[in-house]
Amino acid sequence: MxxxxxxxxxxxxxxxxxxxxxxxxxxxxxxxxxxxxxxxxxxxxxxxxxxxxxxxxxxxxxxxxxxEIYGVRIKYKEKTVEAMENERxxxxxxxxxxxxxxxxxxxxxxxxxxxxxxxxxxxxxxxxxxxxxxxxxxxxxxxxxxxxxxxxxxxxxxxxxARDKNGMCLVTEIGMEDGERPKVPANMLEIQFGVTRMGYGWIFPHKRHYSVGMGGLASKISKPRTAFANFLQANNFPPETPFKGHAIPFxxxxxxxxxxxxxxxxxxxxxxxxxxxxxxxxxxxxxxxxxxxxxxxxxxxxxxxxxxxxxxxxxxxxxxxxSYILSRMIDRYPHLLFSLFVSQDKYVKAFLEIPKGKSNYKKVFFNILKDSTLSLPLIALKERRSPGQAASRP
Ligand SMILES: Cc1cc2nc3c(=O)[nH]c(=O)nc-3n(C[C@H](O)[C@H](O)[C@H](O)COP(=O)(O)OP(=O)(O)OC[C@H]3O[C@@H](n4cnc5c(N)ncnc54)[C@H](O)[C@@H]3O)c2cc1C
Missing domain, CATH: 3.50.50.60 (FAD/NAD(P)-binding domain)
Structure with missing residues (x-):
């Protein structure tokens, strides 16, 4: 034909x-x-x-x-960990x-x-x-x-x-010359966990602007405008900056x-x-x-x-x-698992092997669990002593 x-x-x-x-x-x-x-x-x-x-x-x-990005800076509550690699x-x-x-x-x-x-x-x-x-x-x-x-x-x-497979992202671009801004190292991505449920906030340093955004479980971002304004303000960006919303599948x-x-x-x-x-x-x-x-x-x-x-x-x-199962587990025990992941930069580096195409979530997660058999109970104990932190999900 x-x-x-x-x-x-x-x-x-x-x-x-x-x-x-x-x-x-x-x-x-x-x-x-x-x-x-x-x-x-x-x-x-x-x-x-x-x-x-x-x-x-x-x-x-x-x-x-x-x-060009060689590393990441991960933040979770008061904790910050940075991991740099030799390769891009x-x-x-x-x-x-x-x-x-x-x-x-x-x-x-x-x-x-x-x-x-x-x-x-x-x-x-x-x-x-x-x-x-x-x-x-x-x-x-x-x-x-x-x-x-x-x-x-x-x-x-x-x-x-299903409702628990619908993600939502909010994103804006903020010129680097615009007033106060956080100092994200030029060749690092900044990722802030604990900002949304099953997701994170990000600050990515482009050539002349930052991509600033947050993504997570759509059903739990009930007031996107307020949530995003709070995120911008917490990072010294103008909270009224216009932004775009877009679905992202889980x-x-x-x-x-x-x-x-x-x-x-x-x-x-x-x-x-x-x-x-x-x-x-x-x-x-x-x-x-x-x-x-x-x-x-x-x-x-x-x-x-x-x-x-x-x-x-x-x-x-x-x-x-x-990656979905891990995100669900983190959503269930955010303080425990995030505290574990940011407790050592080698754990962050292990996660970076995934977008490089050299590892996978199952391997990384179980290796970290195996490696942390001693520290995990201590983190869990700390969590039980400060239940407010564990319960304070965004
Ligand atoms: C805010 C946000 C930030 C993200 N950041 C990243 C990131 O930094 N890195 C990363 O790897 N991923 C990121 N993602 C995910 C990534 O953007 C998507 O996974 C990727 O775009 C998927 O590509 P696609 O070709 O499937 O769809 P799309 O890129 O969405 O392309 C679909 C195309 O189809 C066209 N189209 C739609 N309907 C029709 C129609 N009926 N007829 C003709 N054309 C049609 C649209 O115009 C569009 O051009 C992000 C997602 C969001 C929402």
Whole structure:
């Protein structure tokens, strides 16, 4: 069929663009729809981890890099711990420019990119029919839905998130020349735990501004405006600074991110690390895996997209599940576990191996527990003596 595409991608963020790039470079006929004109604004901290960069071949053009990150400063209540590494952990980027670059890579690989909003899709025998806002119909043998955390197309494939899987982020950008500001070392990310339930507040030093934000369990951020103003004020930023809110999925869904001919990638699939809030790496990688599975499926007579689930599971979704479980445990025993994690910089360093792609939550958590068999009871005892602290969840 002349107008039949091998793959139609909905969404031109990192998930959709990487699926389109990989599929086009494997020789597939790809049509990608993105509703916004690029570069567009995307609420984000702008931290692109080492493992995310490795999905793009390990480096990106120098002019996209606003800062290079070698360490983190973690705060929990009165305690601060800093960990520096010799190797670069992440870079900070402007998300508009970064996403534009990733989408251009897809275009250069041969994907056709159209700026139209997709209203619906229908899975049929042998094809997927995709319908644009204007009523135009397009057909593909397969489709990837990478519409991000917002949008409803993904719910034709999987259930809506349960209340305890809905995250929310509030973010703003504050110019560095603006009055009083905390002194975040130039090559460190500052993360403040205890600010929200199942999340944290952040101050990321970009080139000319700080990305200041907080994220956590949406149902527990009942007054976002007040909560964010308090966070800004506590960090000597003007409390009335305007901000943006955006949903963030808490990784790991029981329902498979898979229809008959449709795959969900990135935030649409729920692929975000609940503990760190990292999603760019998993969007990029799930897009690539989806493209490879679709290319494989096109060569086989029987329709089978389950290799996508298997590959995501073996590469990252088990890890995302443990990041969710760990976040739930911390939410249950915040003082005990945060006090433990910030008690030694080697524990913080162990966590940093995860966004580097060198370790996983299960390993890090159980190693810390094993290592702290002596100190954990002491921290627990301290918590029992000062129950006010343990109970004071945000
Ligand atoms: C405030 C905040 C801060 C964050 N900070 C970080 C961070 O520092 N580092 C990190 O790794 N992760 C971070 N994340 C998570 C990260 O932003 C996401 O995981 C990532 O953007 C997911 O990529 P995606 O391609 O799945 O979705 P998106 O980046 O959301 O892209 C989806 C695209 O689809 C388009 N679209 C939607 N619906 C349609 C439609 N119907 N038709 C056509 N196009 C459509 C949208 O316009 C959009 O361009 C943050 C998230 C938030 C909310």
């Amino acid at each position: 002349k107008d039949m595409h091998d793959l139609i991608v909905v969404g031109g963020g990192p998930g959709g663009a990487s699926a389109a790039e990989r599929a086009a470079s494997l020789g597939l006929r790809v049509l990608l729809f993105e509703k916004e004109a690029f570069p567009r604004y995307k609420p984000c901290g702008g931290a692109v981890s080492k493992q995310a960069l490795s999905c793009l071949g390990g480096s990106i053009p120098r002019d996209l890099i606003e800062n 952990l992440a870079i900070l980027v402007d998300r508009g420019a970064f996403d534009h670059y990733v989408l251009e890579r897809a275009r250069k690989a041969g994907a056709e990119v159209r700026h139209e909003r997709i209203r619906d899709f229908v899975e049929e025998e042998g094809r997927v029919r995709v319908i644009s806002q204007g009523g135009q119909e397009y057909t593909g043998i397969f489709a990837v839905i990478a519409e991000g955390a917002h949008g409803k197309l993904k719910y034709k494939v999987r259930d809506r998130e 990784g790991w869904h029981k329902k498979k991110p898979l229809g008959k001919r449709v795959l969900l990638c990135g935030d649409a699939g729920g692929f975000v690390d609940t503990f760190f809030g990292e999603g760019i790496a998993y969007a990029l990688r799930s897009g690539q895996i989806a493209a490879e599975c679709i290319a494989g499926a096109l060569t086989k007579p029987a329709l089978d997209l389950t290799p996508y689930i298997k590959a995501c599971r073996s590469e990252f979704s088990v890890n995302l599940k443990y």
